[in-house]
Amino acid sequence: MTVSPGARSGDMLESYLVVAPRLDLVAGQHLPEAGDSLAAVYAHELLQDEADYRGVLQRWFGLLKVGGVLILTVPHAFLDARQDRLPLARRPRQKRLYTPASLLAEVEEALNPNTYRLRWLADRDGGYDYALDRETPPTGQHGIALVLERIEPPLWDLAPTIAAASDPDFTFEPPHMRVETMAANGAARILLLKLDHLGDFLMAVPAMRAVRSHFPEAHITLVVGSWNVGIARHVAIADELLTFDALPRNAEEAQVDVAGKVAQFDALVQRSYDLAIDLRSFGDTRILLRNVDAVHKAGIGHRGAHPFIDIFLPIDPASEAVDHAWHASIGLQEFLTLDTCERTPFQIACSGLAAAEGEQVLLWGPYRSLVPGDYLFQPYLDLDFDTPGVLAYDIAMNAERRVFGVFDGRTDLLIPFSVTGKASQFEFRLATLPGERPLDFRFYGGKLIKKGASGTLHQSEYLVLLVELVAMRVKGTILRDAKDLSR
Amino acid sequence: MRHVVVAPFSNSDIRDWPPAHFRALIARFVADWDGLIHVVGAPGQALRAREIVRPFDSGRVVNQCGRGSWGEAVTLIRGAACVVGNNSGIAHLAAFEGVRTVCVFGGAHQRLEWRPIGVNVVTLSRAMACSPCHLHHAADCPFGLACLEEVAPGLVFETAIRLINQTPEEVFANVA
Numbered sequence: 001m002t003v004s005p006g007a008r009s010g011d012m013l014e015s016y017l018v019v020a021p022r023l024d025l026v027a028g029q030h031l032p033e034a035g036d037s038l039a040a041v042y043a044h045e046l047l048q049d050e051a052d053y054r055g056v057l058q059r060w061f062g063l064l065k066v067g068g069v070l071i072l073t074v075p076h077a078f079l080d081a082r083q084d085r086l087p088l089a090r091r092p093r094q095k096r097l098y099t100p101a102s103l104l105a106e107v108e109e110a111l112n113p114n115t116y117r118l119r120w121l122a123d124r125d126g127g128y129d130y131a132l133d134r135e136t137p138p139t140g141q142h143g144i145a146l147v148l149e150r151i152e153p154p155l156w157d158l159a160p161t162i163a164a165a166s167d168p169d170f171t172f173e174p175p176h177m178r179v180e181t182m183a184a185n186g187a188a189r190i191l192l193l194k195l196d197h198l199g200d201f202l203m204a205v206p207a208m209r210a211v212r213s214h215f216p217e218a219h220i221t222l223v224v225g226s227w228n229v230g231i232a233r234h235v236a237i238a239d240e241l242l243t244f245d246a247l248p249r250n251a252e253e254a255q256v257d258v259a260g261k262v263a264q265f266d267a268l269v270q271r272s273y274d275l276a277i278d279l280r281s282f283g284d285t286r287i288l289l290r291n292v293d294a295v296h297k298a299g300i301g302h303r304g305a306h307p308f309i310d311i312f313l314p315i316d317p318a319s320e321a322v323d324h325a326w327h328a329s330i331g332l333q334e335f336l337t338l339d340t341c342e343r344t345p346f347q348i349a350c351s352g353l354a355a356a357e358g359e360q361v362l363l364w365g366p367y368r369s370l371v372p373g374d375y376l377f378q379p380y381l382d383l384d385f386d387t388p389g390v391l392a393y394d395i396a397m398n399a400e401r402r403v404f405g406v407f408d409g410r411t412d413l414l415i416p417f418s419v420t421g422k423a424s425q426f427e428f429r430l431a432t433l434p435g436e437r438p439l440d441f442r443f444y445g446g447k448l449i450k451k452g453a454s455g456t457l458h459q460s461e462y463l464v465l466l467v468e469l470v471a472m473r474v475k476g477t478i479l480r481d482a483k484d485l486s487r
Numbered sequence: 488m489r490h491v492v493v494a495p496f497s498n499s500d501i502r503d504w505p506p507a508h509f510r511a512l513i514a515r516f517v518a519d520w521d522g523l524i525h526v527v528g529a530p531g532q533a534l535r536a537r538e539i540v541r542p543f544d545s546g547r548v549v550n551q552c553g554r555g556s557w558g559e560a561v562t563l564i565r566g567a568a569c570v571v572g573n574n575s576g577i578a579h580l581a582a583f584e585g586v587r588t589v590c591v592f593g594g595a596h597q598r599l600e601w602r603p604i605g606v607n608v609v610t611l612s613r614a615m616a617c618s619p620c621h622l623h624h625a626a627d628c629p630f631g632l633a634c635l636e637e638v639a640p641g642l643v644f645e646t647a648i649r650l651i652n653q654t655p656e657e658v659f660a661n662v663a
Contacts, residue, residue: 052546055545108537179610180612
């Protein structure tokens, strides 16, 4: 026989059971109406049979006065049931199995924080015979006891402080409630515009094929320049082919006037469509969609430029920004200058300076650390070439000159330089030449560009992305409000 | 027994509908609907979940916060009559699974970019000129989190019940 000594655990249950007046709860008992009065409430092996543990714990706890104790005992899952799941053959009414942790979790869930303190929690196995097999009812203690003391709660609580609502100055849109869902639409009739030239048409073929793939049953009308009719027939994506020369066949020989041809286009395209997509990446043909009778109109660009479009891929394929890995404007406050030059918040101006014997640095900065790579620096300068004199510039890394030049009549200078070492400090300087009077100049800061592409996609990729976006929207991500769906 | 899932927590409290509103919503489910209400969340959100479930019968409102495996959570959501959540992962999961979902979307982020997607999803949001603010903490909001405070529990409950009982088109024919 292997019996636990038990006493080593310092069983304190008896010391709490002497607290009076004490209410010993029994199953199904009607609780007293008046709460807040008892010094002790004892719930011996009742909680495990209650479905609403939160409710009974709150009711039992509510009987206590401040300083009173709630004494709970429950059967221990590992000592009494000796199994890890319900149901129990010996206690078919039992709703939950307990360990000390799960008992405490129920208490913490049921009772408001800081209305109680935990005074004692223990496994009770005094006299428990661990040698018995699982089928033999346990002997000795085989439960968990937990004692809570009711306390006077503090004035503060645990919730974060959120500023009280004030009256914001909601200028643009009065607050109102939005109730929105998404609607799945089909696209039985589709109008595609591909009005530019042969290479552009071929680069759009993957996008046109994607349209056909997403809407295999749709009737597709394709509008192309007259020069692309042959290739459009060869590609055989459309059910109907229309020709419209929105652009000149040779853009170098004629003026582009798409806006002037809108009425002509409206006369050509008079049917109703579920979807109309302009597959030109440049925005000049988007105006042709303006009067098209279509549920959805799509293209690359921004709503601000093309308000009649409801599905737009908000990118600018013509932007030079994608050709820069990184660029930053550097304000003139990052540069230092001679005291003889004039500094305002908007410019550094040097004029009327005399020649110096040696090279004299007039302006320097910004001492920025740059990672290795190829860069361009564009100083923002006004130079007065009408005044006699010369002005030199250089770029130094860690105070070592890498680039040197003299302004020769141009001010829109892009100065290339490379950074090879780590922790390199970039410095741009303006200086005189020995014995030469400096040109008068005004300096406004500059732009630093790290060379390399940051976001360039192929033209065919832009168009495929547009078609994928259109398919997602039309098939189910277009927002609908109540009024839209009730029509 | 049929059930709904209530997911009161996101990873940023500025996206969370106030706990008192979740309690009011659950109270409506308990009073006016006959299924179970499962409250879900991560282990770190269990303390806050206790504040929400505390007033309710444990037999009707089940605190699943921090309990069970990820697979069990997915099963719970797939089987739900409706899921109510914030702009959070659970709302996206429910939408992804095609479960009827009510998303209470705060003004911190742009709903056009971040709303859960699916034809069984209804997104409730408050038009506010200060939105999107892109703040991360509720305590930083100078307007008392008005974008979420002013989404009424009654509207959320009515929307959920209509979603449960009707198709989305029928829901919106009735929502004024």
